[in-house]
Amino acid sequence: xxxxxxxxxxxxxxxxxxxxxxxxxxxxxxxxxxxxxxxxxxxxxxxxxxxxxxxxxxxxxxxxxxxxxxxxxxxxxxxxxxxxxxxxxxxxxxxxxxxxxxxxxxxxxxxxxxxxxx
Numbered sequence: 001x002x003x004x005x006x007x008x009x010x011x012x013x014x015x016x017x018x019x020x021x022x023x024x025x026x027x028x029x030x031x032x033x034x035x036x037x038x039x040x041x042x043x044x045x046x047x048x049x050x051x052x053x054x055x056x057x058x059x060x061x062x063x064x065x066x067x068x069x070x071x072x073x074x075x076x077x078x079x080x081x082x083x084x085x086x087x088x089x090x091x092x093x094x095x096x097x098x099x100x101x102x103x104x105x106x107x108x109x110x111x112x113x114x115x116x117x118x
Contacts, residue, residue, distance in 0.1 A: 004053040007046070011036040 015032025018024070024031070040047040072079065079086070 001053055004050045007050060008036070008053065011039070 012029050012032040015030065015035060016028030018031050019026055019028035036050075040050060
């Protein structure tokens with residue numbers, strides 16, 4: 001278990017080093033995850049070594065959200081004071097994202113010719 005967890009963390013470290021070293025706009029853990037996906041796609045041995053640890057982490061993923069919940073409770077007065085503004089921002093940004101996504105989809109569909117200009 002310790003070697004497999006060490007390998008997972010090393011991939012995260014390598015991703016972080018690459019991201020910061022090359023000043024990439026992509027987070028290091030994402031680069032590390034991409035590297036690990038490539039590595040486990042190539043090596044069945046590595047895949048079988050990491051699988052039990054990864055499944056264990058995923059089975060207890062909800063525990064990683066406990067600190068977030070504690071932070072929300074600790075800052076409840078601030079959240080209550082800014083709650084209406086947060087709610088409006090969430091609703092407006094969600095609606096805006098849906099509209100922009102639909103317009104972009106329509107534009108790309110017309111661009112590639114899969115939809116007529118009707």
